[in-house]
Amino acid sequence: DIQMTQSPSTLSASVGDRVTITCRASQTISNWLAWYQQKPGKAPKLLIYKASSLESGVPSRFSGSGSGTEFTLTISSLQPDDFATYYCQQYNSYSWTFGQGTRVEIK
Amino acid sequence: EVQLVESGGGLLQPGGSLRLSCAASGFTVSSDSMSWVRQAPGKGLEWVSVIYRGGSTYYADSVKGRFTISRDNSKNTLYLQMNSLRVEDTAFYYCARAWGTGWYYFDCWGQGTLVTVSS
Numbered sequence: 001d002i003q004m005t006q007s008p009s010t011l012s013a014s015v016g017d018r019v020t021i022t023c024r025a026s027q028t029i030s031n032w033l034a035w036y037q038q039k040p041g042k043a044p045k046l047l048i049y050k051a052s053s054l055e056s057g058v059p060s061r062f063s064g065s066g067s068g069t070e071f072t073l074t075i076s077s078l079q080p081d082d083f084a085t086y087y088c089q090q091y092n093s094y095s096w097t098f099g100q101g102t103r104v105e106i107k
Numbered sequence: 108e109v110q111l112v113e114s115g116g117g118l119l120q121p122g123g124s125l126r127l128s129c130a131a132s133g134f135t136v137s138s139d140s141m142s143w144v145r146q147a148p149g150k151g152l153e154w155v156s157v158i159y160r161g162g163s164t165y166y167a168d169s170v171k172g173r174f175t176i177s178r179d180n181s182k183n184t185l186y187l188q189m190n191s192l193r194v195e196d197t198a199f200y201y202c203a204r205a206w207g208t209g210w211y212y213f214d215c216w217g218q219g220t221l222v223t224v225s226s
Binding site for chain 2 (some may be wrong): 032034038042043044045046050058079087089091094095096097098099100101105
C-alpha cells in the first residue's frame with residue numbers, strides 16, 4: 001500500500017501569511033494527488049485534483065504543485081475562512097489513502 | 108445541484124449490525140462510482156469501500172468480510188451494510204462520489220452520519 005505523510009501536523013499562522021503544506025508518497029504516484037479542506041463538524045471539501053488543478057469555486061489563493069512523491073499545497077494569503085485541517089489523498093489499485101492531516105490554526 | 112444525504116447511524120453494541128443509507132440527488136449513483144469514507148472522532152480520514160460504475164466492489168482490509176456496499180438504482184441510493192461491528196468502527200461515515208476515469212478523487216460528500224459502537 002502507498003502511504004501518505006503530511007508535514008507539518010500543525011501549523012500556526014496569521015491572516016495574510018503564505019502557508020505551505022507538504023505531502024509525501026511512499027512511492028511515485030505521478031500527479032495523481034488531491035487535496036481537501038475540512039472544518040470542524042463538516043465534511044471534507046475538494047480543493048485540488050491531479051496535483052495542481054483547482055476545483056471549480058475554490059479561491060485562487062489555493063494552489064497545488066508537485067509530482068512523483070512530493071507535493072505541496074500553498075495558500076498565498078491566509079484568510080480567516082482558511083483555518084481548518086487539510087488532507088492529501090492518493091488513489092491506487094482500487095483503494096484510497098489519505099495523509100494524516102495538517103491543522104492550520106490561528107497564531 | 109449534486110447532493111448526498113446519509114442516514115442510519117446510531118449507537119449499538121459490539122457484534123451488532125447496522126445499515127447506512129446515502130440518498131443522492133442531482134446525479135445518478137449507478138452512472139458514477141461511489142464510496143464510503145469514515146473518520147473516527149478527532150482522527151483522520153479512512154477510506155472504507157467503493158462500488159464502481161460497472162458494479163465492482165472493493166473494501167479496506169479493516170472491514171473486508173464484515174461490510175457490504177450496494178446501491179439501489181430505483182431509489183438512487185447507496186448503502187453500507189455493517190455486520191460484526193467493533194468498537195474501532197466508531198466513526199462518522201461519509202458517502203462520497205468518486206470522480207474520474209482510471210484515477211479517482213472525491214468531488215462531492217455527504218454531511219456524514221455517526222456510528223457509535225460501545226458496550
